[in-house]
Amino acid sequence: MRIAAETLELFTSDLFVAAGADRADAVQTAEHLVLANLKGHDSHGVVMAPSYVGNIKRGFLDPKAHIEVVKDAGGVILIDGCTGFGQVVGKEATMVGIKRAQENGIACVGLRNAHHLGRIGSYGEMCAEANMVSVHFVNVVGHEPLVAPYNGAERRLQTNPFCAVAPRNNEPPIVLDMATSFIAFGKVKVAYNAGKTIRDGALVDHDGLPTNDPNVMFSQPGGAVQPFGLYKGYGLALMCELFGGALVGEWTMQPEHERNGTVINNMLMMILNPEVFGGSERFQHEISAVVDYLHDTQPARGADRVRIPGEPERETLAERAVEGIPLDDRTWAELLDAAKAAGMADSMIAKYSS
Numbered sequence: 516m517r518i519a520a521e522t523l524e525l526f527t528s529d530l531f532v533a534a535g536a537d538r539a540d541a542v543q544t545a546e547h548l549v550l551a552n553l554k555g556h557d558s559h560g561v562v563m564a565p566s567y568v569g570n571i572k573r574g575f576l577d578p579k580a581h582i583e584v585v586k587d588a589g590g591v592i593l594i595d596g597c598t599g600f601g602q603v604v605g606k607e608a609t610m611v612g613i614k615r616a617q618e619n620g621i622a623c624v625g626l627r628n629a630h631h632l633g634r635i636g637s638y639g640e641m642c643a644e645a646n647m648v649s650v651h652f653v654n655v656v657g658h659e660p661l662v663a664p665y666n667g668a669e670r671r672l673q674t675n676p677f678c679a680v681a682p683r684n685n686e687p688p689i690v691l692d693m694a695t696s697f698i699a700f701g702k703v704k705v706a707y708n709a710g711k712t713i714r715d716g717a718l719v720d721h722d723g724l725p726t727n728d729p730n731v732m733f734s735q736p737g738g739a740v741q742p743f744g745l746y747k748g749y750g751l752a753l754m755c756e757l758f759g760g761a762l763v764g765e766w767t768m769q770p771e772h773e774r775n776g777t778v779i780n781n782m783l784m785m786i787l788n789p790e791v792f793g794g795s796e797r798f799q800h801e802i803s804a805v806v807d808y809l810h811d812t813q814p815a816r817g818a819d820r821v822r823i824p825g826e827p828e829r830e831t832l833a834e835r836a837v838e839g840i841p842l843d844d845r846t847w848a849e850l851l852d853a854a855k856a857a858g859m860a861d862s863m864i865a866k867y868s869s
């Protein structure tokens with residue numbers, strides 16, 4: 516089925532209100548998730564909502580929590596997300612960082628104990644809207660690992676995302692926003708459910724040997740997802756673990772820490788005002804010239820054109836804003852089940868499901 520973004524936003528926010536969130540926080544979280552769907556990242560869209568409801572019920576996600584500043588050292592601010600909705604506390608922490616960068620030229624914000632932050636690019640895009648450059652190192656903790664270190668045959672890490680954003684004058688920002696795993700785990704699940712194979716390079720089996728069989732992630736002895744880019748992606752995943760988890764958070768994937776099935780993100784975020792370096796004018800001139808130069812590249816045989824990070828998401832958004840968001844039957848059924856579990860009235864569920 517295809518569903519209009521506005522309807523999906525309304526349903527998802529009603530779902531979170533039923534689960535105990537205040538309306539404003541529910542709307543903010545729903546908008547973030549639906550925007551991930553609109554931008555083509557279904558693995559970080561409304562498909563996450565049932566797990567959020569489950570974590571509220573288990574006491575792992577506090578739907579009313581907001582940020583608390585733990586330490587304020589001027590340019591460096593440590594913030595606790597108090598296991599609130601990542602979409603709410605992530606936005607609040609980013610707003611603190613932007614304000615501080617506007618005052619000082621630079622701000623380094625550590626956000627710890629946020630429940631799943633969703634699409635990290637959202638926080639980078641907020642910085643770009645304020646004409647700031649930003650860099651984000653994020654780790655993921657709270658559940659069993661999925662990703663093998665380079666040369667490893669066992670899972671040790673999560674999909675630790677990295678994001679870097681450059682603002683542009685009168686143009687959308689450049690947004691590099693990516694998992695450090697070869698493939699999002701959600702995509703492995705989709706292939707597994709559909710009985711399909713996974714493309715080369717994404718998975719290894721229990722011996723650490725390449726496989727295309729998604730079954731290795733759901734059976735014993737299990738396999739693992741690979742980092743992207745061999746040891747380089749593994750290295751970046753490790754730095755996300757150390758900067759996000761060890762420097763900012765209180766929690767990394769090393770085995771002293773509990774894995775109780777929740778999803779916590781810790782994020783180190785550096786926000787800076789380009790004016791404090793060579794000035795925005797020169798920076799913007801160079802960005803435009805580099806982007807034009809790259810766009811002018813002759814496409815490889817079989818490719819349509821060269822794109823800049825952030826463009827594929829905008830193309831998908833343009834299409835889905837008109838055509839609606841594709842949702843498979845299973846995801847929609849899970850959302851309706853989550854609504855029931857959250858306590859949404861049957862009449863309301865019936866309204867949405869008709």
Ligand code: NAD
Pocket residue numbers: 556559631632633634635636654655674675676690691692693694695698699780821822823824825826827828
């Ligand atoms: P992806 O592989 O689809 O895209 C990664 C980056 O590559 C994007 O910036 C995209 O614009 C760019 N890109 C894609 N195709 C391109 C092309 N042809 N030319 C130029 N650039 C191109 O994304 P992903 O790695 O699957 O990550 C998906 C989302 O999942 C991200 O928003 C990420 O923040 C999120 N995520 C979140 C968590 C979490 O714990 N909160 C964990 C992992 C991932």
